Amino acid sequence: MSHRTVHLFRKGLRLHDNPTLLAAVESSQILYPVYILDREFVTSVMHIGALRWHFLLQSLQDLQKSLCQLGSCLLVLQGEYEPVLKAHIQKWNITQVTLDAEMEPFYKEMESNIRRLGEELGFEVLSLVGHSLYDTKRILELNGGSPPLTYKKFLHILSLLGDPEVPVRNLTAEDFQDKWFTCFPAALCCARALRAALAPALGVCNRAELSFSRRCRPPDLGLAECYRVPLPVDLNIPLESLSPWKGGETEGLQRLEQHLTDQGWVAHFTKPKTIPNSLLPSTTGLSPYFSVGCLSVRTFFYRLSNIYAQAKHHSLPPVSLQGQLLWREFFYTVASATPNFTRMVGNPICLQIPWYEDAEKLHKWKTAQTGFPWIDAIMTQLQQEGWIHHLARHAVACFLTRGDLWISWEEGMKVFEEMLLDADYSINAGNWMWLSASAFFHQYTRIFCPVRFGKRTDPEGKYIRKYLPILKNFPPKYIYEPWTASEEEQKQAGCIIGQDYPFPMVNHKEVSDHNLQLMKQVREEQQRTAQLTRDDTDDPMETKVKRGHSEDVSKGKVAKVME
Numbered sequence: 081m082s083h084r085t086v087h088l089f090r091k092g093l094r095l096h097d098n099p100t101l102l103a104a105v106e107s108s109q110i111l112y113p114v115y116i117l118d119r120e121f122v123t124s125v126m127h128i129g130a131l132r133w134h135f136l137l138q139s140l141q142d143l144q145k146s147l148c149q150l151g152s153c154l155l156v157l158q159g160e161y162e163p164v165l166k167a168h169i170q171k172w173n174i175t176q177v178t179l180d181a182e183m184e185p186f187y188k189e190m191e192s193n194i195r196r197l198g199e200e201l202g203f204e205v206l207s208l209v210g211h212s213l214y215d216t217k218r219i220l221e222l223n224g225g226s227p228p229l230t231y232k233k234f235l236h237i238l239s240l241l242g243d244p245e246v247p248v249r250n251l252t253a254e255d256f257q258d259k260w261f262t263c264f265p266a267a268l269c270c271a272r273a274l275r276a277a278l279a280p281a282l283g284v285c286n287r288a289e290l291s292f293s294r295r296c297r298p299p300d301l302g303l304a305e306c307y308r309v310p311l312p313v314d315l316n317i318p319l320e321s322l323s324p325w326k327g328g329e330t331e332g333l334q335r336l337e338q339h340l341t342d343q344g345w346v347a348h349f350t351k352p353k354t355i356p357n358s359l360l361p362s363t364t365g366l367s368p369y370f371s372v373g374c375l376s377v378r379t380f381f382y383r384l385s386n387i388y389a390q391a392k393h394h395s396l397p398p399v400s401l402q403g404q405l406l407w408r409e410f411f412y413t414v415a416s417a418t419p420n421f422t423r424m425v426g427n428p429i430c431l432q433i434p435w436y437e438d439a440e441k442l443h444k445w446k447t448a449q450t451g452f453p454w455i456d457a458i459m460t461q462l463q464q465e466g467w468i469h470h471l472a473r474h475a476v477a478c479f480l481t482r483g484d485l486w487i488s489w490e491e492g493m494k495v496f497e498e499m500l501l502d503a504d505y506s507i508n509a510g511n512w513m514w515l516s517a518s519a520f521f522h523q524y525t526r527i528f529c530p531v532r533f534g535k536r537t538d539p540e541g542k543y544i545r546k547y548l549p550i551l552k553n554f555p556p557k558y559i560y561e562p563w564t565a566s567e568e569e570q571k572q573a574g575c576i577i578g579q580d581y582p583f584p585m586v587n588h589k590e591v592s593d594h595n596l597q598l599m600k601q602v603r604e605e606q607q608r609t610a611q612l613t614r615d616d617t618d619d620p621m622e623t624k625v626k627r628g629h630s631e632d633v634s635k636g637k638v639a640k641v642m643e
């Protein structure tokens with residue numbers, strides 16, 4: 081059947097490897113590419129700060145531009161998604177809505193509401209998986225209906241599944257520009273006859289041009305002006321300092337290509353060897369683009385496979401680049417089938433810990449006033465740019481929770497959700513549980529020191545000097561602990577501790593010893609919960625570089641990396 085389709089973008093803001101959009105194009109005579117900006121919905125289900133709004137709007141703008149280049153356009157509808165969608169479905173006589181299947185409970189609920197609307201109004205709904213490498217339902221099935229709770233078990237299930245589906249072809253102008261339909265709207269009903277009659281007159285002889293049954297008409301381009309992508313100012317989003325990450329598929333693909341040119345770096349990528357306080361990201365920095373689907377993970381996965389195939393040696397999961405994508409997949413799988421995954425209470429895999437409630441301390445952590453320059457520099461980078469390195473996330477997350485402040489991981493997760501450009505329901509919660517040793521991570525006696533951790537990879541403190549310029553004149557020996565400098569030295573550095581920069585908010589040694597005892601007790605009392613996600617090889621910071629696994633890019637590769 082040839083549908084009149086609304087393709088509803090939620091994530092998946094891209095034209096490459098977009099299986100749902102491609103299916104929409106291939107099954108439609110006319111396609112309305114739509115994004116519904118429902119601010120009430122968004123702010124009711126997530127914390128989203130200014131930088132994330134900017135990134136999203138930039139991504140929509142880029143999508144709009146790319147669709148225009150193909151002869152189509154993006155229509156941004158504003159308001160409550162259900163009535164807005166209903167009104168436009170009726171107005172445009174829609175017979176099909178296509179949308180990516182998503183993992184988050186609120187997006188699942190949205191999909192069921194749309195399906196219900198479909199039954200009421202008589203349109204079909206098509207949803208396909210496009211945001212992850214695998215359909216997590218398949219993984220659950222293969223694991224007997226429940227999620228594998230350790231990375232090792234997860235990789236074992238993947239070895240049964242084989243490699244992910246290969247990316248689908250990119251959309252092109254051909255998909256949207258059908259001369260027949262645009263010139264002769266009547267041709268929609270008797271296209272074949274008209275084609276035969278008019279082809280000679282129009283000089284159309286190319287078979288590809290005639291096979292218009294697979295092409296679809298763009299919406300009336302006049303609509304584009306009524307439904308343009310809003311500017312931040314239209315939404316009263318403050319123009320804070322802009323992040324160096326610019327949203328959009330174009331930028332995401334450029335960054336991807338840039339990384340992939342350095343094949344040696346890609347092949348030997350070993351996550352624990354990357355540096356948390358380098359001034360430019362020492363990892364790919366692609367997470368914001370994966371997060372809203374400006375980049376396809378399958379595209380990245382297969383580009384990596386090709387590089388691995390040409391390399392003599394390459395690193396392996398959990399520390400390789402493909403291994404990172406599999407961590408993403410792991411958290412998606414567990415989150416998709418764990419009740420209350422983003423909360424402690426009612427979450428069966430999460431230790432129930434009596435965390436302190438302390439709004440003042442939480443505020444100091446969030447606003448970079450802990451008095452520990454390493455922690456405060458990281459929180460400043462997060463605030464200003466919306467991205468921090470994985471190990472930097474380790475440092476501040478451990479500090480907030482089991483390390484120093486004993487404040488709930490849920491509080492930290494909310495702050496990250498607001499500020500991170502890559503904020504993701506499943507990955508954020510999964511990693512916060514990990515760092516707070518509430519699930520997945522069990523070497524809880526390892527507590528990061530807020531002074532020594534950063535020093536190892538940046539003894540001069542260049543990172544701190546960049547993000548906390550008030551401290552920039554301290555000599556290296558004081559930059560991580562400026563309170564140990566004498567009064568005279570502080571004066572010389574132009575920064576008096578307690579006046580221009582705070583004293584450390586806690587005595588790390590004392591509080592971390594105390595917290596360790598608390599954690600020991602919790603784990604003794606809740607051994608059964610702790611065991612659920614326990615697997616001693618689950619530490620991604622463990623270095624594992626094996627040799628001679630590079631040749632196979634076809635099925636069974638995941639099995640090989642398990643050896």
Ligand code: FAD
Binds near residue numbers: 370401500502505508
């Ligand atoms: P790379 O090292 O280049 O990895 C490539 C891709 O693999 C990433 O873009 C990401 O999609 C995926 N990936 C890497 N590490 C992980 C991981 N540990 N878990 C799951 N996927 C991973 N990542 C998010 O994308 N969103 C979040 O909300 C998020 N919250 C986090 C919270 C905490 C407390 C911690 C410790 C980590 C969190 N991470 C989150 C995971 C990780 O830190 C980021 O994915 C990574 O730093 C992004 O940088 P990159 O793209 O350069 O990663």
